[in-house]
Amino acid sequence: MKIKIFIFISLFLSLFNNFSFAVSQTGDIFNQGCSFYEEGNYLQAINAYESVIKKGVENPTIYYNLGNAYFKNQQLGKALVHYERAFRLSPRNEDIRFNLTFARLKATKEKTPGIFKKIFFNIYNLLNINELTLFTSFFYFSLCILIAVYIFKKKHLLLWLMIPVGFLIVFSGSWLGIKIYNEKITTSAIVIVPCGEVRNGPSTDYSIGFTLPEGEKVIVLQQKDSWYAVGIKEKGLKGWINKESIEKI
Amino acid sequence: MKNILLKILFPGLILSVLFSLFSIGGQTAFAQDISLSASIDENIISLDDQLTLKVSASGKTTKIPSPTLPDLPDFTVYSSGRSQNVSLINGKFSSSVTFNYILSPRKAGKYTIPPITLSHKGTIYKTSSIDIEVTSSAAHYPPYKSKPPQTSSPREEHLERGEDLFITTSVDKKTSYVNEQIILSFKFYRRVRLLSQPQYSPPDTTGFWFEDLPPQKNYDSMIKDRQYTVTEIKTALFPTSPGKYTIGSANLKCNIEDFSRDDFLGDSFFQSFFSGGKTKTLKSSPIQIKVLPLPEKGKPENFTGAVGKYSVATSIDKDKIQVNQPITLTISISGKGNLKTISLPLIKNIKNFKKYKTVSSLNLSKKNYTIKGSKTFTTMIVPQKAGEQTISMPSFSFFNPKAKKYKTINPSPIKIEVLPASKEETSSLSTLPQFREGIKILGEDIRYIKTNINNKRKVIFLYQSPLLIGFQLGAILILFLLRQYKKQTDRLNRDIGYARKKQALKTVNHTLKKAKRMINLQNTKEFYSLLANGLLSYLGNKLNFAARGITREELSKQLKERNIPQDTINQCIKILENSDFARFASSKFNTEDLKNDYQETTKIIKQLEKLL
Numbered sequence: 001m002k003i004k005i006f007i008f009i010s011l012f013l014s015l016f017n018n019f020s021f022a023v024s025q026t027g028d029i030f031n032q033g034c035s036f037y038e039e040g041n042y043l044q045a046i047n048a049y050e051s052v053i054k055k056g057v058e059n060p061t062i063y064y065n066l067g068n069a070y071f072k073n074q075q076l077g078k079a080l081v082h083y084e085r086a087f088r089l090s091p092r093n094e095d096i097r098f099n100l101t102f103a104r105l106k107a108t109k110e111k112t113p114g115i116f117k118k119i120f121f122n123i124y125n126l127l128n129i130n131e132l133t134l135f136t137s138f139f140y141f142s143l144c145i146l147i148a149v150y151i152f153k154k155k156h157l158l159l160w161l162m163i164p165v166g167f168l169i170v171f172s173g174s175w176l177g178i179k180i181y182n183e184k185i186t187t188s189a190i191v192i193v194p195c196g197e198v199r200n201g202p203s204t205d206y207s208i209g210f211t212l213p214e215g216e217k218v219i220v221l222q223q224k225d226s227w228y229a230v231g232i233k234e235k236g237l238k239g240w241i242n243k244e245s246i247e248k249i
Numbered sequence: 250m251k252n253i254l255l256k257i258l259f260p261g262l263i264l265s266v267l268f269s270l271f272s273i274g275g276q277t278a279f280a281q282d283i284s285l286s287a288s289i290d291e292n293i294i295s296l297d298d299q300l301t302l303k304v305s306a307s308g309k310t311t312k313i314p315s316p317t318l319p320d321l322p323d324f325t326v327y328s329s330g331r332s333q334n335v336s337l338i339n340g341k342f343s344s345s346v347t348f349n350y351i352l353s354p355r356k357a358g359k360y361t362i363p364p365i366t367l368s369h370k371g372t373i374y375k376t377s378s379i380d381i382e383v384t385s386s387a388a389h390y391p392p393y394k395s396k397p398p399q400t401s402s403p404r405e406e407h408l409e410r411g412e413d414l415f416i417t418t419s420v421d422k423k424t425s426y427v428n429e430q431i432i433l434s435f436k437f438y439r440r441v442r443l444l445s446q447p448q449y450s451p452p453d454t455t456g457f458w459f460e461d462l463p464p465q466k467n468y469d470s471m472i473k474d475r476q477y478t479v480t481e482i483k484t485a486l487f488p489t490s491p492g493k494y495t496i497g498s499a500n501l502k503c504n505i506e507d508f509s510r511d512d513f514l515g516d517s518f519f520q521s522f523f524s525g526g527k528t529k530t531l532k533s534s535p536i537q538i539k540v541l542p543l544p545e546k547g548k549p550e551n552f553t554g555a556v557g558k559y560s561v562a563t564s565i566d567k568d569k570i571q572v573n574q575p576i577t578l579t580i581s582i583s584g585k586g587n588l589k590t591i592s593l594p595l596i597k598n599i600k601n602f603k604k605y606k607t608v609s610s611l612n613l614s615k616k617n618y619t620i621k622g623s624k625t626f627t628t629m630i631v632p633q634k635a636g637e638q639t640i641s642m643p644s645f646s647f648f649n650p651k652a653k654k655y656k657t658i659n660p661s662p663i664k665i666e667v668l669p670a671s672k673e674e675t676s677s678l679s680t681l682p683q684f685r686e687g688i689k690i691l692g693e694d695i696r697y698i699k700t701n702i703n704n705k706r707k708v709i710f711l712y713q714s715p716l717l718i719g720f721q722l723g724a725i726l727i728l729f730l731l732r733q734y735k736k737q738t739d740r741l742n743r744d745i746g747y748a749r750k751k752q753a754l755k756t757v758n759h760t761l762k763k764a765k766r767m768i769n770l771q772n773t774k775e776f777y778s779l780l781a782n783g784l785l786s787y788l789g790n791k792l793n794f795a796a797r798g799i800t801r802e803e804l805s806k807q808l809k810e811r812n813i814p815q816d817t818i819n820q821c822i823k824i825l826e827n828s829d830f831a832r833f834a835s836s837k838f839n840t841e842d843l844k845n846d847y848q849e850t851t852k853i854i855k856q857l858e859k860l861l
């Protein structure tokens with residue numbers, strides 16, 4: 001009986017007040033985020049996408065959409081953080097690449113890189129960590145099979161085959177190693193406030209050494225209380241920034 | 250749980266119902282705030298007079314629509330504007346609008362204006378009906394006797410009646426071809442002073458293109474010994490299609506001095522002085538026009554409807570040009586007629602030239618009340634091939650209504666010398682940004698979001714996966730084991746002694762198993778035969794010598810050489826002797842003896858296994 005009353009009331013409410021019950025499915029929240037985005041309600045879209053991520057979803061699409069919503073909401077730093085995350089997971093996706101480059105250009109006002117840098121960038125970002133792991137593993141197992149066959153059949157051809165396979169292992173392995181080092185061991189972060197003040201020590205007592213524009217990428221070197229030691233390799237700069245001013249990728 | 254939900258939801262339900270009730274109530278309250286009323290200035294008027302109908306609407310809204318007047322067949326109705334007053338009091342808008350209409354009666358009699366309606370937000374508001382009495386002019390205004398009732402009539406009638414004020418409309422021809430110019434003249438004759446600028450509403454000219462013909466002419470004219478001031482307005486009309494058309498009546502509303510009441514010091518003097526005299530509405534008679542279709546006979550193929558008298562001039566800005574350099578081709582049509590409707594002469598794709606969009610410009614002159622002028626079509630062309638090129642010009646046809654004939658003009662073709670491009674010129678095709686039909690980037694923005702999400706799981710990094718690492722380490726282990734196995738098999742194949750030694754235990758265990766079965770079968774001979782053979786071949790395999798037919802002495806010597814203890818040697822000899830007894834001397838052995846010997850043998854083998 002109580003259930004019937006409950007159903008009746010909920011139907012009644014939904015008829016008169018467009019009352020909608022909280023959607024629990026991540027897919028529904030995602031779709032809601034998309035419709036908020038379409039309406040131009042970017043703040044609501046951000047909320048929806050963030051809650052999808054909180055529910056344990058992690059994929060390039062959600063990061064890409066969240067980046068777009070932040071971009072439209074004029075939060076360039078946050079947008080870049082999410083584009084970077086999306087890009088690491090799906091480095092060949094055209095849209096992610098385009099928006100990341102577009103936002104980066106807007107943030108840093110840097111000129112488009114030279115042709116060689118561009119080619120290198122494209123090759124380096126051809127495969128993500130998992131794909132490189134698979135490639136390296138494949139070559140490794142191929143070499144193992146070649147060795148196993150060689151144990152029983154001492155053919156010179158097998159030895160000759162081992163050379164290119166071994167080279168491929170070294171190549172993809174070092175590529176993978178560099179990627180893991182850059183993306184997993186080194187912690188990169190992006191400035192998410194309009195003007196990030198970098199001080200000469202981990203407290204406001206120290207003087208400001210330099211400022212960073214929103215969207216600038218830094219490397220996090222160490223942490224002390226609510227301060228991060230950050231550095232920019234190309235410019236040889238190093239200092240301490242408040243935790244709130246940057247977000248790790 | 251359900252109770253809690255009910256407790257939470259029930260107030261919400263009540264609130265929602267209350268809110269919806271309030272919102273409906275609010276809407277009705279707003280809707281009722283419009284009030285509509287209608288009034289007239291006089292209830293009794295004469296036939297040549299007119300009355301003002303005022304419809305007032307006011308409400309708490311900024312947008313009040315126009316009211317709908319009912320059909321009034323006995324009156325001519327003109328709208329004379331509206332006045333609006335919007336005020337903002339306590340943050341709420343309220344406005345009142347008054348719509349003014351002038352009604353001039355057509356016949357004497359008693360009439361009723363039915364309720365006037367106004368529809369706003371789905372509600373229809375009505376005024377009450379109004380009664381009017383229209384008297385013949387004499388009855389109401391005796392001094393007006395000298396002025397006959399005003400009806401639409403030609404000029405002569407007005408003159409005969411000796412009116413001081415009248416209007417006429419006339420045309421220069423009542424029969425014309427489609428798109429041929431007709432001049433409509435409107436004339437306003439007056440002998441009295443006007444108190445304000447008269448309001449002219451031009452006649453209805455549906456079915457015609459029209460073009461104003463300024464200037465307005467003012468002159469004096471003597472008609473039947475009476476001097477009139479005449480204002481003349483001319484309009485050019487061009488019929489759009491054949492048939493019979495009516496040019497409607499023109500109307501003129503003017504304010505004149507009112508001398509009809511001669512009680513100089515009476516109220517009416519001041520009334521006329523302050524109210525600005527008397528308003529009169531004048532009307533002209535409609536005119537019938539017959540529009541003839543253009544003859545089908547001799548109609549050229551490229552005829553597009555141009556009527557009048559035209560000439561065509563063509564020109565190019567350069568006659569010597571390099572490949573890929575633009576040239577401007579100009580075709581100018583000038584003459585008398587409705588130039589606005591002249592369409593672009595068809596320029597076919599010119600061989601060896603790239604053609605861009607044509608732009609037209611119009612230059613009109615209205616001197617002597619005739620539409621004259623020129624329409625110029627400018628086309629950008631770019632030669633694609635060097636050499637002497639000829640551009641043939643499109644022909645243009647029109648109908649001359651005076652000669653009642655079609656005429657086609659064929660402009661002579663133009664020759665252009667196209668020079669080959671220098672190297673920079675060839676590449677400069679792409680440097681014509683205003684003509685290039687390519688991709689244009691107008692504004693860059695980020696790309697749109699992705700609307701479907703396929704994978705909802707968290708990303709797992711394979712390089713951290715214990716399974717993959719396990720497989721990789723396992724592969725190394727397997728390789729190591731394979732290598733060991735290969736080594737072993739290789740040695741077994743190469744070294745017979747080693748192979749025999751490795752197989753010794755396996756063989757003897759097999760034989761001993763068989764012997765054990767013989768104990769159960771009480772087959773003493775077979776048991777000892779197996780036992781002796783097993784032991785001997787084991788020793789032979791282990792020490793790599795021929796076991797069969799070896800003497801006891803030889804055996805003890807061999808074993809001694811390998812540093813086997815004397816005890817073990819003796820035990821071996823004993824087992825072998827026992828078996829010889831059993832096989833050849835048919836001595837009696839019971840089951841216990843067999844079991845003892847069996848255990849003894851296994852013990853010996855165990856000991857030897859440790860030593861050898």
